[in-house]
Amino acid sequence: MQWTPDQRRRRRHFHDFAARVIAPGSAGRDRAAAFDRSLWQALADEGFWAARVPAEYGGSGGDLWDFLAGFEGLALGADDCGFVLSAVAHAGFIQLLLDHGTHEQRADLLPRLVGGAVGATAATEPGGGSHVAAITTSAVRRDGGYLLSGSKSHITNAPVADLMLIVGRVPEAGGHDITLFVIDAGQPGVERGKAEELLGQRTSPTGAIEMDHVPVGPDRVIAGVGQGLETLYSFLAFDRLMYGVVAATQLENMIDLARRHVTTRRAFGAPLAEHQFIQDKLVDMKVTLEASRHLAYATVAALLRDDPDLGSLASCTKLTASEGLVRAGTELIQIFGHLGFRTDQGVERYLRDAVAFRIAGGTTEMQKKNIIKFLLRPRPASDPAREPVPAPS
Numbered sequence: 582m583q584w585t586p587d588q589r590r591r592r593r594h595f596h597d598f599a600a601r602v603i604a605p606g607s608a609g610r611d612r613a614a615a616f617d618r619s620l621w622q623a624l625a626d627e628g629f630w631a632a633r634v635p636a637e638y639g640g641s642g643g644d645l646w647d648f649l650a651g652f653e654g655l656a657l658g659a660d661d662c663g664f665v666l667s668a669v670a671h672a673g674f675i676q677l678l679l680d681h682g683t684h685e686q687r688a689d690l691l692p693r694l695v696g697g698a699v700g701a702t703a704a705t706e707p708g709g710g711s712h713v714a715a716i717t718t719s720a721v722r723r724d725g726g727y728l729l730s731g732s733k734s735h736i737t738n739a740p741v742a743d744l745m746l747i748v749g750r751v752p753e754a755g756g757h758d759i760t761l762f763v764i765d766a767g768q769p770g771v772e773r774g775k776a777e778e779l780l781g782q783r784t785s786p787t788g789a790i791e792m793d794h795v796p797v798g799p800d801r802v803i804a805g806v807g808q809g810l811e812t813l814y815s816f817l818a819f820d821r822l823m824y825g826v827v828a829a830t831q832l833e834n835m836i837d838l839a840r841r842h843v844t845t846r847r848a849f850g851a852p853l854a855e856h857q858f859i860q861d862k863l864v865d866m867k868v869t870l871e872a873s874r875h876l877a878y879a880t881v882a883a884l885l886r887d888d889p890d891l892g893s894l895a896s897c898t899k900l901t902a903s904e905g906l907v908r909a910g911t912e913l914i915q916i917f918g919h920l921g922f923r924t925d926q927g928v929e930r931y932l933r934d935a936v937a938f939r940i941a942g943g944t945t946e947m948q949k950k951n952i953i954k955f956l957l958r959p960r961p962a963s964d965p966a967r968e969p970v971p972a973p974s
């Protein structure tokens with residue numbers, strides 16, 4: 582995979598923009614657990630969300646790779662993983678509308694999401710997040726539409742969102758009833774909790790949504806009643822590959838930080854960089870960076886060709902990226918010794934932010950469950966994966 586010259590320019594542009602506009606003050610926002618809406622608006626004004634959205638919906642008509650080039654630039658330059666994960670949640674909403682929205686839904690919602698509105702996607706409930714099919718938020722049919730009631734928790738962007746994609750169910754639809762709804766935050770019956778106090782990702786406002794008989798028109802049902810789980814399939818794959826993209830950029834920055842330290846700090850008469858146990862940590866970071874990034878790219882390609890192994894590949898990406906990132910965060914502190922353990926040096930933030938990667942977007946355990954399900958599933962006789970591997974010549 583190679584970026585085109587235009588994509589490279591886009592990556593560089595958003596890297597420089599993020600370094601100039603978003604990175605300043607990021608450590609203070611992390612301490613204060615603050616989301617700066619003006620930065621979000623500045624990013625939208627810079628045309629960040631327009632890539633990949635057709636011009637008729639307020640975009641500039643690029644493709645997914647164009648969007649990812651800009652996203653990598655943002656994630657590399659922003660020095661603000663929470664802000665970037667808020668952007669991942671928003672990007673997932675846009676992706677879902679592009680893949681599954683009707684023309685009317687796209688025309689109604691995309692210009693807002695491209696222009697600075699904040700989107701949230703809400704599946705997790707106070708009763709649990711791993712078992713998505715067990716959600717209890719439900720919609721009863723009323724006057725040709727629905728009244729939606731239920732509670733969501735730990736939802737990225739919920740405290741500041743303008744538009745929220747809600748995973749609910751329509752019990753009258755029978756066994757196949759999981760359904761996706763879009764609601765406006767200002768609708769009657771919608772209440773949002775305060776941002777939760779988090780260990781990491783503190784600049785990403787995360788919280789609860791309460792819905793009490795919220796009226797939703799049939800035009801705000803995405804992909805049809807009962808189609809929620811199937812629709813979430815490609816959404817989750819996208820979300821999980823984005824964790825791979827972001828983890829790789831975090832690792833790139835962590836390696837830079839570590840490299841500066843190990844080449845200047847000395848122990849036993851030599852720079853730390855000359856000690857093999859230290860080198861081993863840097864090697865592991867580099868391998869995780871490349872594995873996360875290239876698994877993410879492979880998942881993008883699988884998404885674009887509708888590959889049947891998409892879900893498994895996306896889980897491999899997320900598992901590799903998030904486990905490797907937490908390992909790297911721990912070792913980064915180790916490389917810095919007591920300086921890494923201090924909370925005023927900007928080293929420990931990488932680990933605090935990394936821990937969320939193992940939970941949000943489906944936990945590590947759920948990725949393993951997904952991968953093993955794919956591995957053990959019955960396969961048709963014509964499945965190319967059953968072809969014997971040719972002997973090496």
Ligand SMILES: Cc1cc2nc3c(=O)[nH]c(=O)nc-3n(C[C@H](O)[C@H](O)[C@H](O)COP(=O)(O)OP(=O)(O)OC[C@H]3O[C@@H](n4cnc5c(N)ncnc54)[C@H](O)[C@@H]3O)c2cc1C
Pocket residue numbers: 670701702703704705708709710711712734735736737738782787937940941942943944945946947
């Ligand atoms: C920073 C952050 C942002 C988030 N943003 C969003 C968001 O935007 N939208 C959203 O819908 N949710 C969001 N979440 C919630 C997240 O998706 C859930 O936390 C996650 O799905 C796990 O659900 P849970 O926390 O309820 O854990 P539980 O489902 O209660 O699971 C608890 C533990 O048990 C394990 N476990 C559960 N079942 C099994 C099993 N069968 N086998 C082995 N282990 C199992 C889990 O892996 C986990 O380790 C976010 C979470 C975080 C931390």
